[in-house]
Amino acid sequence: MSVDNRQQKAERIRHLLDTEGDNVHENTQVFNDGRYESTAHLDDYDRLKDEARAIKEDAIERLPELLDQVTEAVETNGGTVYLADDTADANRYITEVAGGRNVVKSKSMTSEEIEVNESLEASGADVWETDLAEFVLQVADEAPSHIVAPAIHKSRKEIADLFNVYFDPEEPLETAEELTQFAREYLGEKIRDAEVGMTGANFITADTGTLALVTSEGNARKSVQATDTHIAVAGVEKLVPTIEDLQPFVELIGRSGTGQDITSYISLFTPPSDSPTFGEEGELGPGDDRDFHLVLIDNGRMEMREDDQLRETLYCIRCSACANSCANFQHVGGHAFGGETYSGGIATGWEAGVHGQESAAEFNDLCTGCSRCVNACPVKIDIPWINTVVRDRINHEDATEFDFLVEGLTPDEEPGGMDLQKRLFGNYATLAKLGSATAPISNWLAGTKPVRMLMEQFMGIDRRRDLPKFRHETLRKWFKTRGGSRVSPADAKREAVLYPDTYTDYVQVERGKAAVRALEALGVSVQIPEVASSGRAPLSQGMIETAERHAHEVYADLAGHIDAGQDIVVIEPSDLAMFTSEYEKFLADESAERLDNNSYEIMEYVYGLLENGASGRELRGGDGEEVAYHSHCQQRTLGLEAHTVAVLSELGYDVLTSETECCGMAGSFGYKREYYELSMDVGSELEAQFQAEDARNRTVVASGTSCLEQLESLLERSSQHPVQLVDPAK
């Protein structure tokens, strides 16, 4: 990315933070909190998710067969099915069916994807969006910023101002009730006058040709009931085999999206509908000669189905949980975190599939891979992985004929056309090794103004962010100098390999030393062998090939230790997450499983030792010390926050945990010039909580490297890893 592009991007993000950020934040937060609450009430949330996922897997697998089946079912009912290859094909067909008659629409992202309004209007039709949010956007001439609540970025006041100027009502509109009532009446007239009703479909059952529409307002029902022709547009991926298959989705979709147990209306239409329609002269007439057209849109989806990495995108039920649970999305919304149509975490997959990589490239880097969306997704899509894959493809797409000139700059096999900034962060392990070898000169040099300016200009590293200070004496060197473990294997209760992640080894050496002493205090014999870096850094820059190579190296380095019955103890949560999640993609199943089964986060391991009878007497007790603890995104996804809290509490610390789930830093993200301000904006919530009266004087602890760095920049007081608190030497 050029300096100018970076500058432009930073400005655009700043603008959205200022103008739309607050509204998006407030509303997505409500949705996200609602999701937690509502899914907690489900007896068997995980079973439902598994069921939903299995149905989608099966449906996409059998898609061609289901397409034939639904065509037969709809035609038997008296409707028509049209399979549209692309946008132009879909629009041509729809415009022909509408024949210039007036159209009322209920909300449909698929119809946004093909921009059907423009083509209908060009044919002389009057088109009205009847979903109130879409109506607002139609009046404002804006694009949706969220897939479920498209006008989420607008406040009541902004809507009122918009309506008062546009419609010039006798009495200015002010309250949400007045605005709703006005829109209902205005659109009521449009619905009465229209002859064509257009809807999307959240699901379509292949066996009966039934459309399931998940709605709240009632406008979809009116648009179908009051008109003589119903056109439903949907992506081909919306097919599920049978009516019974709708059940898990009906229970999951509202909870996942807006946090409602169920939305007001789940409409199951098996068109053509025979409910009375609005006939001539104000009579309710028989509805049994309604015309129905189901337009199923391919537009790249069948190709996505063939694509091993993008296929999972088709399992998406467009609930928006990935957007609502994403800290970056919560702050900037879909006008930054979105492409031509789709926004939020899964949008990268959709945009790459239906509009092409270029559209995905615009916002793909806003996914930091924090994985908070993974547990939120009701069909268990590994969204960060899709984003990484697309990032990797974008990197390769940028390769140019001049690649050979810079190929030597970095030791990996990734293409030279790749952004210099990404190459730098992706090769952090190499940089750390160099920086440490030349410390403290490297630190001094990197801290000087001219160097910071050059780094900002050429690599886009924001000069407002402090750089990590490399330590000349690495953790491994220290450990060797002290003569290895103080507990011999013969006397040990257990033997552990402390994984020397790049940061702990070269930068945050103190937390490594503390971990060694804590483990020894619990009777564990410790080793710190040379092990390759996990590959997290290259992975997050989309350098999959490099990350995969690291995975094989790590496994080769650790397999012997596992064979010898040693446990692998990891300090950095994002590295543990690599071992337990991403390595599945890189290693043979059995290898990945072995590494996963034998790897533990440091505090999880301490917890296990204490639970199994180890005495914590030698660890430093809290004696009521007040602590403010921030867990780590990926650590939470793995369900490991509780272990740290339990250990600290057991040792007598008074622990307050952060309610904000994200510090905003996420690996290299907060260093980048274009994202620095967003990173700080996200972090401001954590800052506010830890600066509040009940937390202001507490000792700050955090598990992740990036979290610690962000906390250092947010707070006056310094922070440390929890294992440093309990360090017996302290």
Place this chain on the structure above:
Amino acid sequence: MSAGPLATFESSLDELGVDLAQTTSDQFESTLVPLLNAPAVGAQLPFENVSLPDTVETDPTVQELEKAETGVTAAGYGIADYGSVVIQGGPEGKEPVSLYADKHVAVIAASDVLPDMDTTFDRLAEDIRNDTGQAIIATGPSATADMGALVKGAHGPMDVTVVLLGDR
């Protein structure tokens, strides 16, 4: 042991702010009449010995439909866990009647209150395969949050009452 479906249905409706009136076919009319805000429209009820009073217009014009304060229809099922009613629209006009008036009164047989979504979808599948083309799982009033705050009654009713026929 969980509570029976009727008790669960009652508490789910309560949580949604939906009024519940329990009655029998003998008492139906006297239960219904106080719930009606005039003008009222309705779709014929499928229950034996139960009918709508004459004040309820069962063959409304579009204008009457839009002016109606109350719309009375039967509901095919209730779903105890969610407090939902299933409106199975068809030629008799349940869809428009349940949708346009400010208040929807859904009449449902106690024996049609199903415990959960699983059971409901088994029944719905059977119905749809037997040609009942339309089923709306309606839960509480129509609502929107699109205008900057939660508003009850967007395009549909802002108020829902369930009349439960205990002897059906």
